[in-house]
Amino acid sequence: MTEATDLAERAGDRDPRIGLRAVAALRRLLEQLEAVQVRSARNQGWSWQEIAAELGVSRQAVHKKYGRQ
Amino acid sequence: MFERFTRSAEDVVKGALDHADRAGSRRVESAHLLRALLDGEGSRGAFVLVALGVPERRASLERALDLSRRRAGLSGADSRALAELGIDVEAVVSRVEDVHGEGALADRPRPRSLFGPRRPFGKEAKDVLTRSLRIVTARGERRIGDEHLLLALTTHPGAVAEALADHGVTHASVERILYGEGEDRGQAKAG
Numbered sequence: 001m002t003e004a005t006d007l008a009e010r011a012g013d014r015d016p017r018i019g020l021r022a023v024a025a026l027r028r029l030l031e032q033l034e035a036v037q038v039r040s041a042r043n044q045g046w047s048w049q050e051i052a053a054e055l056g057v058s059r060q061a062v063h064k065k066y067g068r069q
Numbered sequence: 070m071f072e073r074f075t076r077s078a079e080d081v082v083k084g085a086l087d088h089a090d091r092a093g094s095r096r097v098e099s100a101h102l103l104r105a106l107l108d109g110e111g112s113r114g115a116f117v118l119v120a121l122g123v124p125e126r127r128a129s130l131e132r133a134l135d136l137s138r139r140r141a142g143l144s145g146a147d148s149r150a151l152a153e154l155g156i157d158v159e160a161v162v163s164r165v166e167d168v169h170g171e172g173a174l175a176d177r178p179r180p181r182s183l184f185g186p187r188r189p190f191g192k193e194a195k196d197v198l199t200r201s202l203r204i205v206t207a208r209g210e211r212r213i214g215d216e217h218l219l220l221a222l223t224t225h226p227g228a229v230a231e232a233l234a235d236h237g238v239t240h241a242s243v244e245r246i247l248y249g250e251g252e253d254r255g256q257a258k259a260g
Contacts, residue, residue: 018150025147026154029161032141032174036165 038066070202070213077112077215078201081105089188094176096191098142099222099229100134106219107131114215117246121237130236137228139166141174144228193229197221216247 034055041051048067052059074082084105089097107127109115118124137144140162143151148158165173190198200221205213223230223240233239 018153021147022150022154022156025143025151025158026156028143028147029141029151029158029174032176033161033165036169036173040169 035066038062042066070198073202073205073211073213075212075214077109077114078213078218080109080112081114081215081218082198084108085194086188092138092176094188096176096189097194098176098191099193099197099225099227100138100142102194102197102218103134103222103229103233104131106215106222109215112215113247114219117216117219117243118238120246121242123236123238126236130232133232133235134229137232138175139172142176142228144231146231147228193225193227197225200224216243219243220247 038051038055041054048063049059052062055062071079071082081102082105085097085101088101088104092101094101106114107118107123107130109118123130140148140158143158151158162174197218198221201213201217204217204220205211210217219238220240220243223233223238223243
């Protein structure tokens with residue numbers, strides 16, 4: 001009985017909706033986290049080049065996303 | 070689409086722009102549409118909200134929106150899904166806020182030129198507008214009113230619909246006020 005309940009619960013854990021939702025939520029959280037960290041680095045005088053190197057993206061990519069016009 | 074908006078729906082869109090301006094948000098989000106709807110008076114949308122007892126619980130509803138905004142716009146269901154992965158959203162938010170200040174993970178304006186375009190609608194808010202048009206079309210109505218924007222807000226899964234549902238505003242409850250019996254029973258009768 002307990003085993004059956006456990007199994008049912010574990011099957012529930014495999015519900016793709018929960019997993020997919022977690023991925024979407026994580027992406028959203030990640031976007032905001034990135035913005036916070038980039039802003040903070042800029043405030044501390046980091047160059048776009050230095051920020052891009054830490055993020056593992058190109059300088060152009062980071063500047064296009066966060067740079068001033 | 071906008072040419073089909075009634076005055077009340079126009080007021081919500083304008084009000085949402087003002088709310089986004091005041092909050093310093095980069096885009097107009099569906100939460101701004103909801104805040105503007107809550108400001109409405111004498112419209113069909115306002116009538117629905119009063120009938121569902123929302124004005125008395127407005128502070129609580131706005132707190133729910135504020136909390137979601139602080140959590141990068143995540144809903145309670147989003148936070149629970151992340152908890153399944155062992156990620157405690159509240160812990161992440163409070164650590165980031167400890168270092169970077171309160172509201173650090175809330176949507177912030179992107180540095181822009183003074184003469185840049187007026188802030189655009191976010192993807193979700195745009196989707197709400199599109200859905201309102203679809204609702205009106207499906208019902209064979211012609212004009213989009215603020216009550217249709219409210220209906221559309223309840224159908225878009227996410228933090229806003231969740232906050233609304235927690236305060237008794239669901240697609241079913243709004244339809245019941247607007248159209249009486251509700252779609253399901255109407256169909257059951259017809260069948």
